[in-house]
Amino acid sequence: MGYSDGVGPSDQVSVDARRAVEDAVWAPSVHNTQPWRFGLHGARISLSADADRRLDVADPDGREMLISCGAALYNLRCSLRALGYAPRVRMLPDPDRPHLLADVDLEPGEPADQQALRERAQIRRRRTHRGGFRPDPVPAGVLTAMRYDAEREGARLVEAVDAHVKGALAALTEAAEHVQQRIPAHTAEMARWAPSPRTGRADGVQEGAYPQRSPQAVPQTVPHFADRDFARGHGWGVQVAPDAPGVGAGVVGLALLLVSGGDAPADWLRSGQAMQRLLLRAAEGDLAVAFHTQALEVPELRAFISARFCGGGHPQMLLRLGVAEGEGLESVRRPVEEVIEAT
Ligand SMILES: Cc1cc2nc3c(=O)[nH]c(=O)nc-3n(C[C@H](O)[C@H](O)[C@H](O)COP(=O)(O)O)c2cc1C
Structure with a gap:
């Protein structure tokens, strides 16, 4: 948790929360629906499902929607650890608001270890593969x-x-x-x-x-x-x-x-x-x-x-x-402004 130039501690938390959301959206989601919203409230990030993006026919219960949001939640956790926080997660914190999937509090943590940094570096590198693999064995x-x-x-x-x-x-x-x-x-x-x-x-x-x-x-x-x-x-x-x-x-x-x-x-x-x-x-x-x-x-x-x-x-x-056969494929994401609600 290091401070950027000219930025105070609480501003730094806001900067880092936004960075974590920028990583979170690179999670895979069914048909790339990106069915999530993030609330930024000081040292808390809330993750909600965007039910307008649920697949009504293929996924009427929202199971795949929540798997997609779970992947985004993992990215949040991973990114925050790499930024030097100890994220505290409460899943489904309010039974009256089923679309509120998690509250993540940014608590001060240890300096990021190499494993957290390596893992975070994969978030934007990872892509869904479609096609065959090389014969090379999986270690x-x-x-x-x-x-x-x-x-x-x-x-x-x-x-x-x-x-x-x-x-x-x-x-x-x-x-x-x-x-x-x-x-x-x-x-x-x-x-x-x-x-x-x-x-x-x-x-x-x-x-x-x-x-x-x-x-x-x-x-x-x-x-x-x-x-x-x-x-x-x-x-x-x-x-x-x-x-x-x-x-x-x-x-x-x-x-x-x-x-x-x-x-x-x-x-x-x-x-x-x-x-x-x-x-x-x-x-x-x-x-x-x-x-x-x-x-x-x-x-x-x-x-x-x-x-x-x-x-x-x-x-x-x-x-x-x-081991992938062929070139990596492309993917797209919406700008984070579309998925962030700041209070
Ligand atoms: C719950 C879930 C189900 C998925 N099912 C399929 C699938 O059946 N076929 C497929 O090609 N990709 C599937 N995907 C991958 C998404 O299409 C992919 O994550 C999305 O297009 C974004 O691309 P990216 O993962 O390369 O960033 C699935 C992803 C999730 C999270």
């Missing part, structure tokens, strides 16, 4: 650390080691993709959040965020985990050189389920924090993570995955982990 130490990260945040990271479990998860993802594409309200919702190129929007999944696919494209991974159809047949997306090494033959990487014991808003918030903590850990190890959450948005398929592959625990995220 066992990183996976062990990611498991530990999940447990420290109150969730569990389960690897689908068995080839048949992995194949079943891929098949369920594909099935969910077909089920969802048959629902006009679902495709309309996708269209809202995967806008056509050059709209200049600072949210949603933009063209620079996913690879272009040709109609005859060979599945990029085996077993094949279906990607979301953000281009919706328009041919949008980043062009991938056809002779790039491994294109069309990318490997699937490790398939991972993030699982929680309960399935209430507090569990979703915790799962979001666990997810972000392990995503930053992966980024620090130069590993990339792809998300495939379609099956978890179809209640019957989610219940099936819970019963068969999570021992009755609640699957919150389905991820693939590996």
Whole structure:
């Protein structure tokens, strides 16, 4: 907690709170909806869900919205620790205001340690990966650390080691993709959040965020985990050189389920924090993570995955982990002014 030139202690807290929010918004969010608002009240930052940005069709209960906000909450905590504070978090502090997700108090802490600084440095570097991975193995130490990260945040990271479990998860993802594409309200919702190129929007999944696919494209991974159809047949997306090494033959990487014991808003918030903590850990190890959450948005398929592959625990995220094939993709965020309310 060092003072900037010409800035007094309470001003410094305000400067640092704003910096932490600038980091928080780089959290992943479902369809890049960025469903959050931050209140700055002196040494307190409050985080609220912006329910206008919830996916009414895919996420009527707001589970994915709260996972996204949980990821932003983890970024806040991480950033504040790196700035030399000991953030004190109260989750869901007011039962009468369910959209108020957390109050975070900036208490004086120890000088930032190297780990906090390294972790914070990953916040803006991390991107969602879409496509195959290189055959390079994932170092066992990183996976062990990611498991530990999940447990420290109150969730569990389960690897689908068995080839048949992995194949079943891929098949369920594909099935969910077909089920969802048959629902006009679902495709309309996708269209809202995967806008056509050059709209200049600072949210949603933009063209620079996913690879272009040709109609005859060979599945990029085996077993094949279906990607979301953000281009919706328009041919949008980043062009991938056809002779790039491994294109069309990318490997699937490790398939991972993030699982929680309960399935209430507090569990979703915790799962979001666990997810972000392990995503930053992966980024620090130069590993990339792809998300495939379609099956978890179809209640019957989610219940099936819970019963068969999570021992009755609640699957919150389905991820693939590996060494990225190809260039990093782009992402956008709204300016923080749009999400900050100062009092
Ligand atoms: C709860 C949740 C579910 C997600 N599901 C998917 C998914 O099924 N497919 C996908 O490509 N990305 C998925 N994402 C990633 C978001 O699309 C991504 O975070 C967002 O577009 C911002 O991009 P960035 O992560 O590169 O910053 C998901 C993210 C969250 C938090």
